[in-house]
Amino acid sequence: MTSGKLSAAEIIALSKEHTFFPWAAQQSVDPLAIDRGEGVYLYTVDGDRILDFNSQLMSVNIGHGDRRVADAIGAQAARLGFVQPGFVTEPRARLGRKLAEIMPGDLDKVFFTVGGAEAVENAIKLARQYTGRHKILARYRTYHGATMGALSLTGDPRRWGNEAGGGGGVVRYPDTHRWGEKDPRPVQESLQGLEDVIRYEGPHTIAAVFLETIVGGNGILIPPDGYIQGVREICDRYDLLMVADEVMAGFGRTGRWFAVDHWDTVPDLMTMAKGLTSSYLPLGAVAMRGHVAEAFDDRPYSGGLTYNSHAVGCAAALATIEVYEQDGLIENAARLGKVMRAHHQRLYDKHPSVGAVRNLGLFGTIEMVRSRDPFTPMAPYNGTSPEMRAVAGHLREHGLFTMVANHMVHTNPPLCVTEEQLEEGFAILDAAFEITDRAVGA
Numbered sequence: 001m002t003s004g005k006l007s008a009a010e011i012i013a014l015s016k017e018h019t020f021f022p023w024a025a026q027q028s029v030d031p032l033a034i035d036r037g038e039g040v041y042l043y044t045v046d047g048d049r050i051l052d053f054n055s056q057l058m059s060v061n062i063g064h065g066d067r068r069v070a071d072a073i074g075a076q077a078a079r080l081g082f083v084q085p086g087f088v089t090e091p092r093a094r095l096g097r098k099l100a101e102i103m104p105g106d107l108d109k110v111f112f113t114v115g116g117a118e119a120v121e122n123a124i125k126l127a128r129q130y131t132g133r134h135k136i137l138a139r140y141r142t143y144h145g146a147t148m149g150a151l152s153l154t155g156d157p158r159r160w161g162n163e164a165g166g167g168g169g170v171v172r173y174p175d176t177h178r179w180g181e182k183d184p185r186p187v188q189e190s191l192q193g194l195e196d197v198i199r200y201e202g203p204h205t206i207a208a209v210f211l212e213t214i215v216g217g218n219g220i221l222i223p224p225d226g227y228i229q230g231v232r233e234i235c236d237r238y239d240l241l242m243v244a245d246e247v248m249a250g251f252g253r254t255g256r257w258f259a260v261d262h263w264d265t266v267p268d269l270m271t272m273a274k275g276l277t278s279s280y281l282p283l284g285a286v287a288m289r290g291h292v293a294e295a296f297d298d299r300p301y302s303g304g305l306t307y308n309s310h311a312v313g314c315a316a317a318l319a320t321i322e323v324y325e326q327d328g329l330i331e332n333a334a335r336l337g338k339v340m341r342a343h344h345q346r347l348y349d350k351h352p353s354v355g356a357v358r359n360l361g362l363f364g365t366i367e368m369v370r371s372r373d374p375f376t377p378m379a380p381y382n383g384t385s386p387e388m389r390a391v392a393g394h395l396r397e398h399g400l401f402t403m404v405a406n407h408m409v410h411t412n413p414p415l416c417v418t419e420e421q422l423e424e425g426f427a428i429l430d431a432a433f434e435i436t437d438r439a440v441g442a
Helices: 008-018 067-079 090-102 116-131 148-153 157-165 187-201 227-238 259-263 290-294 311-327 329-350 386-397 419-437
Strands: 034-038 041-044 049-052 107-113 135-138 170-172 206-212 241-245 269-272 284-289 354-360 363-372 375-377 408-411
Touching: 049 419, 067 311, 090 107, 090 311, 107 116, 107 290, 116 135, 116 148, 116 206, 116 241, 116 269, 116 284, 135 187, 148 157, 170 187, 187 206, 187 227, 206 227, 227 241, 227 259, 284 290, 311 329, 329 354, 329 363, 329 408, 329 419, 354 375, 363 386, 363 419, 386 419, 408 419
Parallel strands: 135 170, 135 206, 206 241, 241 269
Antiparallel strands: 034 041, 041 049, 107 284, 269 284, 354 363, 363 375, 363 408
């Protein structure tokens, strides 16, 4: 191999030889070597341009390569990189104050973490230590992170290979959406299912009800109006903490600062990461209402992280939030959410293999089916199919990256996307769905 700049083939070969890839059989990985990013585009080492239609992992919300954030990171790193969490820094102080301004209701204190999974871990600890109870309620069609506690809350198949590691005390309650059905269940049915589980388990044994406000990786499952408010009312009635996981849905993705804002609801705890720094650096947080924070005024909180309140991460987050505000990105997500909905509808009207479409802001997905009636997904649960693999291959060949998972194709571009760039992406999807159309009725 050369001693100078590595070629794409050399980068891929070295990465496969010496680094370990997540959620994959190592011999099956086929990565792209990326050199740089700009706005909604990534550029490979070989110079090919890729339209990022998933903000990587629904996280690079402000787009790639923003110099304002990069410069803030560099300036803080040059001044002070790290101090232990018992010390405080100006970026930590300013970020705490800024988050208190934009978070819903009386959420006004945050515990900083390394990322979303660690935020969920600490939300679990806070809930259990605050209430003195052990059980946590969570749903099946959800993903909360890859650490052991977060995986124990996760309901999707990523949990299966790690269940022997512990994480007891988790009880499932019904989802708003059943896999293989187009529409959500009626609100009262879902709420009654939650309340039934609480009665059966005993509210005096339950610390908290966790939920992704809008389920992300498992299908952009938008709860019907009234559901989030209903969960809040049930938690209040039974004296349980309501914990909203906003790691993916937060920071403008839905056209509001946080998804819970659409339903004027304030959870007791709220986890965040991803869009907090637009993934320019790792940083997460768990926010808490005053009554939770005050419970630890006179007794220690048993939890901590070496990188809690990392100064450079906090500086990155402050700069990122400023970009959201300066560029009107949250307003752009709200405005272009209507444009995305029109693109979705056009694909639904044109392609018989499009079985369902949904989005809120720039948080969207398309479900591919063999039949609309009966609703028959194009791939089995926790699986794929030749057609879905062919769609993924077509998108890669034509310069579009997005998440193709199960029978779903996600549409989650950076919030700086333009109408023209949306049109570019949906034109590529339009052509790809000719593949799945041929499988309808087969």
